[in-house]
Amino acid sequence: MKLSKISFVIGLLLLGTVAEAQTLHVIMFGNTLDEKLGRACGVCCNVTNNELASIADYIGYNYKTYPYTGVNCSNENLVDVLATLNCKKDDIVFFYYSGHGTRAVNDESQFPQMCLKYTYEEDKFFPVEKVSRLIAEKHPRLSIVMTDCCNNEVSGVSPKPASFETAGGNTSVDEKMMRNIKRLFCDFSGSITATGCKKGQYSWYYTLRGQERGYFTFSFWDALYQDSKQDSAPDWQSVMKSAYDKTSSQRFQDGSGKTFVQQPYYVCNVTNVNDDVKQPEQKQPETQKPESDPHSGNYWDSLVDHSLSMSRRGEIADKMLNTLFSSDAQVQIVGRNMTTTLAVEDIRVFLNRISLSQKIRKVNVVSQNKDGNGKINYIVVHEVYNK
């Protein structure tokens, strides 16, 4: 009896915490100006941003990004963002870096140093392990530090992979996938630090049929989605193992025909919060998605808010058209790999279609260009569908 009362109180406490709007913080550094890797780094950053924006929607978290690409991919900005990061205790922090990496001969860490700036200055390199430590000091519930970079010096080689599974279509999710993704991001606490390869190895970026990819980044997202499609509940160990297997099963060749393997290195130090605290008998309520407010400028969420009438969503589409876009704006719809173009539509056609859709649950904005009047004249988006 006493135990059930304690469980009830713990349950109420948990409920209170769940009801509060938690945040998924995404700190992203991409060496997009690098002559060799820049384009692929840009694609990998877009892919990761797109996946995480969708995940924030599935798990009912606010989504906050701290993007540092191009000239902003610098040591100074990294130090600054980690110092000013403000986390609540149930928040999740996802750090991602795509670019060159290296290590010192006498480095004790298994993880590399990120080169960050495209004009390489050795003293500005930043160790991955230090990022994990600094984020841990902010006490988020879960932190994931993921870097797709070499763990050794590399020059003068171009990757030639055997094959790779693509994800060129829209994202399509069902209840089971969302439940499993929610389990991964909401039921675990601790930290995961992962990098594209073991020390002494290279992380491979390559172009396949004109599409840029980073092998580890793509393998990680494939692994996460494939594991979340399974009937059994996934955990981070199995996701990271799948990402490891996918990456290390491939062989890469440089221009001279020399073969390389890439084996990701990761430390997964997470526990299932439900294993520590027994949940009360009552079913845990669904996390409340932050209510969309068309007046707050959160137009995209309102446009796909199926609780609003189609008339209302049509009005929001008109308002977006008049306030945000130039009349001749074009929309490029890209697949999950961020490089396959699925369609290009006029803004009127696009907004009208989204406002009437019963299956689109989210529109992720990948990039946008504005005209001299500050209106968007070109926008790249990814659509997430309910299955």
Added chain:
Amino acid sequence: MKTKILLLILSVCLSSFLFPVLSDAQVKLTKEEEAELSFHIKNKIDEFQDYLGVIASGKTTVEVKDRAIKSALEMFIYKGEPYYDVAGIKNTGVKMQTSGSNGVVKSQLMKTYLNRLKGMVGGRYSDIVIEASDAVKVGNIYPANDGTGRYVSTAQIFQHFCGYSESGYKVYEDYTRKTVKIYIEKQTMMTPNGEIATFIVQLGDMAVKETWH
């Protein structure tokens, strides 16, 4: 000699002009491209079926129905308007076939069909529900070889139509299997982010294959 050189230049110019069109029309799609296109076609058809539900429903406003008609027509070649085909023959626009309770199959312009569907509620029925089956089957995608460089395919869809009286009774019901002609065009275009290549998928005539009452 001059004439020969001119003819040679002309033939080289012509062949370089024609070659991309001819070769483009004959390029077979990769398996990966076919899989992505099939997925895209299914999404497109699902979207069209959803529009039919919105246009027919007694619960949506006229304004929303009009928006849905506009969006639905955007999915068809020439947006359902008249056009000249590759042989130069005028086509009055994309057609939709329907079958009535007497089993007679009628063909009408898509534009006309959608507007009639919009007006059906309030007449014989007080509400209409059109449900689509998930089992959209997309056939092989192959080059049209008609000089346009486009690809064609046919998809098969199933529709369930229910008409309700004012008192809520189901007064009409049918199941129809239809085919939809699909047109796919590979296009490259310049964007602020550089040149991109994409497949434009458009729907064509829809024909009744079977109806069950």
